[in-house]
Amino acid sequence: MLKNYSTKYIDTNYIVNKKNGIKYYSIDNNLLPSVTSILASTRNHHRLNKNNHLTSSMQIGNYMHSYLNHYISKSELPEERNDNYMIAKKLAHQLLDNYIINLDEIWGTEITVRYKSDYAGTIDLIGVSEDNIKIIDYKSSYRKKTKKELHEYFLQLAAYSMAHDWQFNSNTNNIIVLICYRSGDYEKIELENDEVDKYKKKWLLRLESFKELPNE
Numbered sequence: 332m333l334k335n336y337s338t339k340y341i342d343t344n345y346i347v348n349k350k351n352g353i354k355y356y357s358i359d360n361n362l363l364p365s366v367t368s369i370l371a372s373t374r375n376h377h378r379l380n381k382n383n384h385l386t387s388s389m390q391i392g393n394y395m396h397s398y399l400n401h402y403i404s405k406s407e408l409p410e411e412r413n414d415n416y417m418i419a420k421k422l423a424h425q426l427l428d429n430y431i432i433n434l435d436e437i438w439g440t441e442i443t444v445r446y447k448s449d450y451a452g453t454i455d456l457i458g459v460s461e462d463n464i465k466i467i468d469y470k471s472s473y474r475k476k477t478k479k480e481l482h483e484y485f486l487q488l489a490a491y492s493m494a495h496d497w498q499f500n501s502n503t504n505n506i507i508v509l510i511c512y513r514s515g516d517y518e519k520i521e522l523e524n525d526e527v528d529k530y531k532k533k534w535l536l537r538l539e540s541f542k543e544l545p546n547e
Contacts (some may be wrong), residue, residue, distance in 0.1 A: 373537045399440065431458070434459065444491060474512070489533070
């Protein structure tokens with residue numbers, strides 16, 4: 332557990348189900364669609380990606396998230412020792428050493444938030460630096476991300492920011508994507524204030540598009 336970790340949230344292990352390719356969180360007797368499913372189903376002319384095959388890259392990403400969650404907030408680490416886990420561990424330490432350990436406070440990892448009865452999602456990391464709450468998402472990649480890919484990431488974080496503010500009466504105005512590349516490079520991409528507000532408005536348009544889908 333990191334020294335700057337001091338959780339401010341109750342563990343939220345909600346039941347998650349899938350229906351017609353959409354992931355739903357079961358919260359207070361409501362089924363709330365996930366942010367990532369909403370984005371996926373309103374992308375590429377509303378076509379869902381129904382490929383559920385777990386690729387090596389996906390497994391590495393899952394391992395990286397699990398390792399970071401345990402390293403930051405738990406007393407024990409996962410005991411996996413396969414090749415993909417070792418790659419994920421190395422990637423995780425890029426993010427830890429370059430940014431996460433330098434946060435003033437870490438309030439939570441893998442925190443599920445909701446916005447009214449519209450949607451829910453799980454935030455990778457919530458931290459504080461210079462008195463600003465940071466809503467943070469981790470990514471791993473072989474290559475640099477395109478502008479369009481970054482756009483989708485910021486929509487995701489804008490949705491989480493709105494949900495956190497609604498649920499906890501906060502005022503988050505910083506969203507950050509942390510990307511670690513297989514080459515060993517690291518990138519922190521941060522938006523603040525007006526840029527965050529712009530993505531919140533764009534997210535609401537995607538949410539409305541999702542509500543209009545025939546299968547929603």
